[in-house]
Structure formats: C-alpha cells, structure tokens
Amino acid sequence: MKLKHSLFSRRQFLNGLIGGWVGAIMAALVYPIVRFIFPSYKEPDEVILLYADYKDILPNSSKIFPWGSKPGILKKNDDGSLMAFVGVCTHLDCNVEYQPEKRKFFCACHDGWYDEFGTNISGPPPKPLRRLFISIEGEDLIIKKEGVE
Ligand code: FES
Numbered sequence: 445m446k447l448k449h450s451l452f453s454r455r456q457f458l459n460g461l462i463g464g465w466v467g468a469i470m471a472a473l474v475y476p477i478v479r480f481i482f483p484s485y486k487e488p489d490e491v492i493l494l495y496a497d498y499k500d501i502l503p504n505s506s507k508i509f510p511w512g513s514k515p516g517i518l519k520k521n522d523d524g525s526l527m528a529f530v531g532v533c534t535h536l537d538c539n540v541e542y543q544p545e546k547r548k549f550f551c552a553c554h555d556g557w558y559d560e561f562g563t564n565i566s567g568p569p570p571k572p573l574r575r576l577f578i579s580i581e582g583e584d585l586i587i588k589k590e591g592v593e
Contacts, residue, residue, distance in 0.1 A: 488512045489592045495585040501526075504560075506542035509587070515539055516576060516587065517549075519560070527561070528576035528587050535568045549573060 452460075493509055498518055501507050506519040508531065515531035519542055529549075533540050538553035548565070549558035556567035563572045579586045 485513060487514075487589065490586060490588040491516070493585040493587065495580055495583055498526075498585055504544050504547065506544075511576070511587070517542060517573075518578075518585075518587075521560075526578050528578050529562050530574040530576060533569055534564065534571045534573065540573065 488511065491509065491511060498507055498509070501518065501520040503520050503522045503524065506517050509516045509518055509528075511530055517529045517531040517540070519527045519529070521527065531540055532538065533551040533553065533556055535551065535554060535556055538551050540549045540551045540556075540558065542548075542560075543550050547560045549560075549562065550556070551558075551567070551569065554568050556569040557565050558569065558573050559565050562575060564570065575590070577588045577590065577592075579588075
C-alpha cells in the first residue's frame, strides 16, 4: 500500500536529522565549557577521618585526604604539629603537592611555589594555600574550614 502523502517530506526529514546531529554535537562541546566556567563544587564544612590512618606521617612529609571533590593535604611539621590545607593552587585550582626535599609545595601547572607553611613565594599564585583547622577528638581527626564551630 502506498501513502498518498506523508506528514513531512524527505527534505524536512533530512533537515531534522542533520539539525539533531548538529545540536547534539554542539551540546557535547558547550557543556564541558559551561561546567568549567560555572563549576558545581560544594565544599564540605568539615571532614572526619580516622586519626590512626594519619598519625604515622613522618615529620616534613604529607598525606592526601579527601576534601569534598578536591584533595586536602595534611602535613606534619618538624615539631610534630599538623597543618592541613586545601590541596589546590590559589592561581587556577590545579592540584599542588608537597616536596619534602625542597620543603615547599609545588603547583606544576604554571610553576607556582609555596613555602612549607603554605605561603605563596614564587610564580603566579596570588595568595597562600587555604588553611584548614584540625582537631583530634578520640579516634577522630576532624578537619574544618575556617569559621565552622
Ligand atoms: S594553577 Fe598553580 S600556578 Fe597556575
């Protein structure tokens, strides 16, 4: 059986198909750009870690912990005290690492450097690493952002 007429022509069908492909490709290209410009990162107020997992850090060394979707860095000083930082650069949010042999934090993205206490000392980082606040309660290592009671 042959239809006398269809709801749309072959040309309309092909235009719709091509338009759909172009739209899908554009969405796939634009979405990551929009996510980069407007990230949906929600920072935690605090994280609670098991202190036993972190108490054996050697002086002048560090260990990573999860700070929301970003890394946190827990560093032990020579006197045994602990410091915690958000482990991302204050320039453009690249991850930083502690280099014990140089006693500095390093950001490889644009050669940014921070001293062992997180103060920006060379390269493009405009301000120090963000400090987090540590307390130890029983078996818990509690790490909070500034201003959280
Ligand atoms: S992102 Fe770290 S120096 Fe640019």
